[in-house]
Amino acid sequence: MPSADAPVTLGRPGAAAVPPRPDRWGWLRSQGLGICCGLATMLLLAIGSVVMAATRDGASAGVGLDDLTAFFARPSPVHLWLYALVPVAALYALNTLLATWETVTTRWRAGLRAPRAYAAAVMHLSFLVALLAHLAGGFLSVEGGAHVVAEGWQPLPGFGEARLVTLDVDELPNGMPREVRAAVELRDPAGRVESRVVGYNQPLSGGWGSRLALLAELGQVPVARLASGEESCALAQEQGCVLGGERVEVLAFAEPRGRRAALVRAAPAGGGPTVRWMAPGELVALRGGRPLLLVEAAVVPAVLLRVREAPGNPLALVAAVLLAVGVVMMWRRLAPASGGASARRVPGA
Amino acid sequence: MGPPGVMGPPSPAALAFLLQGAAACYGLALLAALLRPRWARWPLALGVALQLGWSLWRGLLIGFLPLTNKTESFAAAALAVALVGVVAFRPARAWLLPLLGVLGAAMATALLFPQGLHWPPPLMRTAWYPAHVPLSFLAYGCWTAAAAGGVAWFTDRDPEWLPLLDRLGLWGFALWSLSMICGGVWGVVAWGAWFLWDPKVVWSVILWFHASTSVHVRLTPSLAGRPWVRPALAITGFLLVLVAYVGTSFLFGRSSHAFG
Numbered sequence A: 001m002p003s004a005d006a007p008v009t010l011g012r013p014g015a016a017a018v019p020p021r022p023d024r025w026g027w028l029r030s031q032g033l034g035i036c037c038g039l040a041t042m043l044l045l046a047i048g049s050v051v052m053a054a055t056r057d058g059a060s061a062g063v064g065l066d067d068l069t070a071f072f073a074r075p076s077p078v079h080l081w082l083y084a085l086v087p088v089a090a091l092y093a094l095n096t097l098l099a100t101w102e103t104v105t106t107r108w109r110a111g112l113r114a115p116r117a118y119a120a121a122v123m124h125l126s127f128l129v130a131l132l133a134h135l136a137g138g139f140l141s142v143e144g145g146a147h148v149v150a151e152g153w154q155p156l157p158g159f160g161e162a163r164l165v166t167l168d169v170d171e172l173p174n175g176m177p178r179e180v181r182a183a184v185e186l187r188d189p190a191g192r193v194e195s196r197v198v199g200y201n202q203p204l205s206g207g208w209g210s211r212l213a214l215l216a217e218l219g220q221v222p223v224a225r226l227a228s229g230e231e232s233c234a235l236a237q238e239q240g241c242v243l244g245g246e247r248v249e250v251l252a253f254a255e256p257r258g259r260r261a262a263l264v265r266a267a268p269a270g271g272g273p274t275v276r277w278m279a280p281g282e283l284v285a286l287r288g289g290r291p292l293l294l295v296e297a298a299v300v301p302a303v304l305l306r307v308r309e310a311p312g313n314p315l316a317l318v319a320a321v322l323l324a325v326g327v328v329m330m331w332r333r334l335a336p337a338s339g340g341a342s343a344r345r346v347p348g349a
Numbered sequence B: 001m002g003p004p005g006v007m008g009p010p011s012p013a014a015l016a017f018l019l020q021g022a023a024a025c026y027g028l029a030l031l032a033a034l035l036r037p038r039w040a041r042w043p044l045a046l047g048v049a050l051q052l053g054w055s056l057w058r059g060l061l062i063g064f065l066p067l068t069n070k071t072e073s074f075a076a077a078a079l080a081v082a083l084v085g086v087v088a089f090r091p092a093r094a095w096l097l098p099l100l101g102v103l104g105a106a107m108a109t110a111l112l113f114p115q116g117l118h119w120p121p122p123l124m125r126t127a128w129y130p131a132h133v134p135l136s137f138l139a140y141g142c143w144t145a146a147a148a149g150g151v152a153w154f155t156d157r158d159p160e161w162l163p164l165l166d167r168l169g170l171w172g173f174a175l176w177s178l179s180m181i182c183g184g185v186w187g188v189v190a191w192g193a194w195f196l197w198d199p200k201v202v203w204s205v206i207l208w209f210h211a212s213t214s215v216h217v218r219l220t221p222s223l224a225g226r227p228w229v230r231p232a233l234a235i236t237g238f239l240l241v242l243v244a245y246v247g248t249s250f251l252f253g254r255s256s257h258a259f260g
């Protein structure tokens, strides 16, 4: 029975006795090809790192995070390294897949059941999933913009509506933030409310990390507290809500003569939407005759959340788990050789 | 390497002695390597102990893993090399001299930088950082020790070096894999992406491919008759570590991972 740790010679199954069947495609799953692909990948990435740094303000300006679309949206000879990387990575993946299939089936058929015999296969799988994660993340990620979340309910793409309940900042002796705890509430379309906490390294997350809202900034922002009869909402700049059946938006704030006023867009009685400055306590009539009151314009705590759809993240998580499992399954190979190495003659001595 | 820290609490004068003491021990190890290599392990181990004390004290002062500035970073690199040196010790001058040379260079650089303490910035404050960075330093340590083995092989062509290279290469690969997992998760919670087109991240991937390519060489029949390939790859690996560790911070300009 083959040993679990025995290296498998690919492309030459069943040595000596039986003459090997001619294997025209053996090279596709050979270790040699894998090594060549590995070296080529390294070289192309090294070139890419230099090229991206040199053209950061030019052809590579749009390349950010894990994005791949920027390389294709504005094709340029500057990105040749990436265009070459695509077929190399594809060949690398095919080579890994075929080699792994060959090793796993050979070992399984030979009756090998020790998990460590399949450690490398699990790692290879992790590499393949990581490549898929790159594709998904690189081509399908969407930047959802930055959204101010303050005391009023506001839509937060991917999370329904959100509002800030409390903002606690724990400071270091020098005044720098040590930790930020922004307690927020999320409301889904059915009206169910859920409490969550956002902070540095603690984003709002959904769908196994495929939807994220990350803390970008925190501070104080002016909000306009508006009311129409029983209905009310609190709007920061460039936010809107529906009051009295009409959409109302706050475009700006100003402080003429020390009193904060809000520039409000609404549809007044008998006309299309108009933009007008409103002072606290001021009342206007909306279309349909309902009143719109600016109760007050106050400065309140707020956080700025950057929203991102990153469908590669769950796949990357799978790849990470597989890689970790592969490392654990390999522990026998990693553990210091008992007696072996130390019993050997000391090299160079 | 994370973003730079901000000025922290005052640093007690005695703290500096621990690092200098560790440096002196490494100096003794070098002397032993020249005169009687077998004795080099003990001063090396004592240096590790002093440096661990230095790190622990600094950690207690800032309430976090003390890897927030250049001196701590280079000291950690030295510590990792020393630690791997103690664990994988071979009483052979050909291996010890290159290893201790790298260790000395890292230590000297750590001592050259200001010794002040820094608070970690908020983005560093996650469990993923203290997992990600020490794991990567340990991998650097393994690959440095493997490269020293490569130099030793080219010095005496003793085939007994090759299993040591393989083992250290595989340790480095495993540690680096775990480090990349932690870094990836940190990337998601901090920036929303597990991979960034950032020089440090790209070079980390290059290192990973180098390590994974290297572990296959032993298993590749067509390379069986070329024993120099593994030592050569081990030495190349160390050069790549240099680019990934320091080069990306100094050669590539803006990086989310640049030194402080």
Ligand code: HEM
Pocket: A007, A008, A010, A029, A030, A031, A033, A034, A035, A037, A092, A093, A095, A096, A099, A100, A103, A117, A118, A119, A120, A121, A123, A124, A127, A333, B170, B173, B212, B215, B216, B219
């Ligand atoms: C791309 C082409 C690749 C091919 C053809 C290939 C093939 C193989 C084969 C046949 C083995 C030995 C059999 C076994 O233990 O199952 C092996 C081992 C291994 N492979 Fe790969 N592999 C490739 C890529 C990778 C990649 C990208 C990684 C990184 C995750 C990787 C990591 C490993 C590890 C860690 C081992 C165990 C090495 C050892 O035990 O010394 N391989 N590979």
